[in-house]
Amino acid sequence: MPTKNKIGVIDLFCGIGGLSHGMYKEGLDIIAGFDIDDTCKYAYEKNNKSTFYNQDIKTVTKEQISSLFKGYDIKVLAGCAPCQPFSSYAFKVKDKDKNKYDLLYEFGRIVEEVLPDIVTMENVAQILSFKQKPVLSDFVNLLERNQYHVDFKIVYCPDYGIPQTRKRIVLLASRLGEINLIPSTHKKKNYKTVRQTIGKLPPIEAGEICPTDPLHRARSLSELNLKRIRATPIKGSWRDWDKDLILNCHKKDSGKSFGSVYGRMDWDEPAPTMTTLCTGLGNGRFGHPEQNRAISLREAAMFQTFPKGYKFFSPKESISITKASRYIGNAVPPKLGKVTARSILNHLKKIYEQ
Template sequence: MISPNINPIIRAVDLFCGVGGLTHGLAQAGINVKAGFDIDPVCRFPYEQNNNAEFIECNVNELQAEVVREHLSGGDISLLAGCAPCQPFSTYSRSGRSKKRMDDWQLAGAFGRLVEEVEPDLVAMENVPQLATHPIFDEFLSHLREYSVEWAIVDTANVAVPQSRKRLVLLASKLSSRALKMPSSTGPVRTVRDAIGGLNPIKAGGTDAVDPLHVAPRLSELNLERIRNSSPGGTWRDWPEELQADCHRKSSGATYPSVYGRMEWDKIGPTITTQSFGYGNGRFGHPEQDRAISLREAAILQTFPPRYKFVPPGEPVRFSVLGRLIGNAVPVRLAEIMGETLVRHVVNHAEESGHASNKISSAA
């Protein structure tokens, strides 16, 4: 009988790993992630600097099963995890979608192919909710015929991610038919104040003296006037008419009341997007300071640790690049909850089966 305090070693690889949000959360749950695969070379530094795992630059569409198996070997339980970069279905019309966007959807198919070829004990996937409405999701599920599968749309605010963000989470297991349900809630909601209230104040266009990622873009004089006239939770409708843009005066502008908005200290933040460093791109104004949120604040709202390293020392901080990497990441806290659910499942299975692997150890 395995002790509840000792887990079999769960060894994992992370497909489409990006800067390591999923890997970092799984590791915090006690899962030994050995490697992350991604096509974007910019991800190498943050992935390897913050995680005890190797970054392998490759196109997952072309990744061979034997390479994945090599990195999964040596553990008691194998886990194939990932978040294929699928763009929200509503963003593009059927006629207007580019080939690249269609290829993005097909990356979920590459994930499914690797599941079938590698045959890991466990599978974990995080993605946009719209994936569930796309035929590629049914195709993905067809690769999991031998697994017990649970999936749901998770409101990340219920698992202590301080932002409004709904994600599709899928967990699958060959070990047992026992349900792999994520907890519906993990306690009190974390607010914007809880997350970023303790950071040093900076100005628009300014950078923290200690943390180069705590940097906010400059604002034009017009946008400085706009944010000075903005209240937390308010809209551009509160501004004097001379500050309103032409598009705001049109009926179509009424659809977007949150653009140029400030966050509220004691509520959750908005969904952190790839453009969250831009004041005019959503409710990304700081609750109190006259600026958009910094890249570090965006990363913390994505539940990355406050000292997570994104840029090599001495290299410039590029808003467009870092905004994309942070906005596309799996929130670390969500990944941790996914990992904890899998670890409990593995321990329960070992206890119920009445025996454990000869290699039982706490995961490193």
């Protein structure tokens, strides 16, 4: 089997590097990451000892990727195309991000031009039932047409020790032989909980920054929203409030289905899926189980399995809650990146032991 330093990974749509970091921690060489958000450059390069290219995938060429892969025995191309067009919200707002439907096709174009040994792709589970374009089946057909063995499944993140109820499609494909995701590592009885993940962090108030951890900071709340969170019991939501605290939109029939909004997390269950708005109280069940605030940036990062030493901002840059929430919510959990890397390494071990 080739030595680990001969396995090179290029990460398209890399963001701040969640997927790359998990693979990096498993010993894979992260050659480069591509993303249109130039503000991700510092975090990506600092944490993954890699090179960040601020570039639209539509402008990425065969020659560029092939050149970066030179000298590697095993070439791995990773791509987590932005999932907004396939999300639940996009099913209701059909025109939102419709130009992003083509990003997975652009990923497929690069795969077909470069023919890397291994391909991995992650996206929201709704892509399976997406009606406007058969994006996933088109991508799988492209891979199979180019002699890839393909495996994909819906991953429920708690099954791999990730403390949030995120569900994602994870696809692996190899031109070397059959490839599969490693078996799950956790069962419901030992899912990692909110308490196990953030229970030992110092308490803070809404609007406060922990003096020993600048990322452990929570958004300020208006006096009305402070009344609302104080009126919310553990595991509760706006349904538990007095009528004078309930928003008008939730009094309408159309708003009654959003039962988790303004909700508190349950200490003894995994957290809900982290989103780009996960540090806002009114955007889901993002209230701290006991403290009267939404979760902090540090807590969101921990639910996403970013290690405490992960550098999100340059020392010269001030921490932005809005920007950091977007970085964290958009990321692939690094632990899922580790699962992907272990699956690839297991696959290569089987191939080269034959």
